[in-house]
Amino acid sequence: MKNNNALIEFNKIEQEIIVPYLKNVFGTVNSACCLYHMIxxxxxxxxxxxxxxxxxxxxxxxxxxxxxxxxxxxxxxxAKMMKGKQYHRYLKELLELSKRSDFQV
Known part of the structure; x- marks a missing residue:
């Protein structure tokens, strides 16, 4: 139950605060994928x-x-910052992730 409440709160913050901010910064936001979240x-x-x-x-x-x-x-x-010389595979994974329909805004 606690995890479900955390997910609901995350989705609320994302839709009400983060996505509008991203649209303001980038203009057009077709996809937004959260790669990292630290409390x-x-x-x-x-x-x-x-x-x-x-x-x-x-x-x-x-x-x-x-x-x-x-x-x-x-x-x-x-990708280079996160994975150094082995960044090519990580970059490919990130690009595939960005194309998923559940990350479209």
């Missing part, structure tokens, strides 16, 4: 793959839902 003391940190080509990391305050943008990098830069 911190006063904020949640998210990393999203946007439109299959850019990766954004942002922090959402748990106090007032304000967003602080950390960085926007290309998918290639992200």
């Amino acid at each position: 911190e003391q006063g904020e949640d940190i998210y990393t999203y793959l946007i439109n299959g080509d850019q990766v954004i990391t942002l922090e959402v305050s748990r106090i007032d839902n304000s967003i602080i943008e950390d960085s926007i990098i290309t998918i290639e830069e992200y």
